[in-house]
Amino acid sequence: MESTDRSSQAKAFDEAKIGVKGLVDSGITEIPALFRATPATLASLKSPPPPKHLTIPTVDLKGASVVEKIGEAAEKWGLFHLVNHGIPVEVLERMIQGIRGFHEQEPEAKKRFYSRDHTRDVLYFSNHDLQNSEAASWRDTLGCYTAPEPPRLEDLPAVCGEIMLEYSKEIMSLGERLFELLSEALGLNSHHLKDMDCAKSQYMVGQHYPPCPQPDLTIGINKHTDISFLTVLLQDNVGGLQVFHEQYWIDVTPVPGALVINIGDFLQVKKIMLLLRSCFISCMIWGLILLFYCVQLITNDKFISAEHRVIANGSSEPRTSVAIVFSTFMRAYSRVYGPIKDLLSAENPAKYRDCTLTEFSTIFSSKTLDAPKLHHFKI
Numbered sequence: 001m002e003s004t005d006r007s008s009q010a011k012a013f014d015e016a017k018i019g020v021k022g023l024v025d026s027g028i029t030e031i032p033a034l035f036r037a038t039p040a041t042l043a044s045l046k047s048p049p050p051p052k053h054l055t056i057p058t059v060d061l062k063g064a065s066v067v068e069k070i071g072e073a074a075e076k077w078g079l080f081h082l083v084n085h086g087i088p089v090e091v092l093e094r095m096i097q098g099i100r101g102f103h104e105q106e107p108e109a110k111k112r113f114y115s116r117d118h119t120r121d122v123l124y125f126s127n128h129d130l131q132n133s134e135a136a137s138w139r140d141t142l143g144c145y146t147a148p149e150p151p152r153l154e155d156l157p158a159v160c161g162e163i164m165l166e167y168s169k170e171i172m173s174l175g176e177r178l179f180e181l182l183s184e185a186l187g188l189n190s191h192h193l194k195d196m197d198c199a200k201s202q203y204m205v206g207q208h209y210p211p212c213p214q215p216d217l218t219i220g221i222n223k224h225t226d227i228s229f230l231t232v233l234l235q236d237n238v239g240g241l242q243v244f245h246e247q248y249w250i251d252v253t254p255v256p257g258a259l260v261i262n263i264g265d266f267l268q269v270k271k272i273m274l275l276l277r278s279c280f281i282s283c284m285i286w287g288l289i290l291l292f293y294c295v296q297l298i299t300n301d302k303f304i305s306a307e308h309r310v311i312a313n314g315s316s317e318p319r320t321s322v323a324i325v326f327s328t329f330m331r332a333y334s335r336v337y338g339p340i341k342d343l344l345s346a347e348n349p350a351k352y353r354d355c356t357l358t359e360f361s362t363i364f365s366s367k368t369l370d371a372p373k374l375h376h377f378k379i
């Protein structure tokens with residue numbers, strides 16, 4: 001599609017404020033050209049299936065050796081299932097129903113929230129990178145800044161406001177616990193990451209993936225890493241989330257009652273640090289591999305931010321997920337972050353320069369979702 005065509009189609013779609021759900025409700029049987037994925041994305045949808053031994057790790061928060069297990073999952077995968085996390089299944093179900101309820105409303109009820117202005121607390125939109133991306137994705141989003149200052153109940157959509165506030169509090173306690181465990185896994189004092197304000201800010205992302213008439217021609221959310229320290233993801237039972245690991249796209253099959261945790265770009269620390277300590281040559285090799293992965297910031301690459309995506313929803317039911325990103329996301333935050341000094345040594349020098357999260361979000365909003373961002377901060 002010509003880029004002017006694309007741009008005017010994107011503008012018309014945005015101005016209609018009906019989202020992908022509105023297109024589906026209008027009875028379309030073919031996806032509009034705007035949503036046709038690029039040849040590279042379509043080719044990647046046909047990539048070979050992963051070998052059976054590659055299975056997503058599960059961390060049991062009440063199990064034995066939880067610090068080692070969480071550290072290993074964060075280093076090797078950057079994404080894992082979390083069970084026995086203490087949040088009642090009934091709360092998880094109400095959260096999914098709330099977000100689904102919002103998106104399933106009539107367009108008129110949603111339109112007043114439609115916005116891309118991140119000074120607002122609550123925003124409904126379709127495709128964060130609609131104007132920048134080469135192809136739009138088959139999903140709509142309800143975004144909300146839930147911490148440090150939660151919005152007032154009366155400013156939230158009536159259908160999901162109460163559960164949004166309740167769930168975000170639950171995830172705040174869980175997030176604090178996860179940051180403690182991750183600090184310990186890094187060999188730091190358990191308060192270290194929390195004291196760096198990693199758990200301070202939250203942005204809730206209520207994603208909705210309506211059934212797609214041509215799921216092989218588009219994508220639900222393009223491959224990306226999250227601009228967060230950590231993301232806690234709740235998905236319903238439809239499926240479609242995949243993580244890129246050892247050059248394979250691997251299904252993150254829904255596990256009832258479990259949450260998916262993924263490490264974001266700010267927390268990437270990667271195993272290179274350990275390797276660097278032990279062997280200079282293998283470190284050089286791993287360093288090159290890591291460059292490919294796009295390295296993560298404050299852990300100087302010990303943990304990896306997991307690249308993930310969601311394929312377009314080919315089922316007859318909508319798919320709903322709720323991601324809480326521990327991040328200031330698009331809001332200005334002037335605190336300066338850089339690789340944690342305690343993790344650095346002569347053999348493991350800083351790989352990233354200090355930066356503010358504002359610099360990160362400025363880059364994020366000027367790029368497509370799938371564009372790597374971390375290399376902008378490499379030394």
Ligand SMILES: O=C(O)CCC(=O)C(=O)O
Pocket residue numbers: 205207221226233235241308309310320321322323
């Ligand atoms: O819907 C999902 O499972 C993933 C959503 C996601 O990756 C995001 O909101 O960043």
Ligand SMILES: [Fe+2]
Pocket residue numbers: 224225226308323
């Ligand atoms: Fe994500």
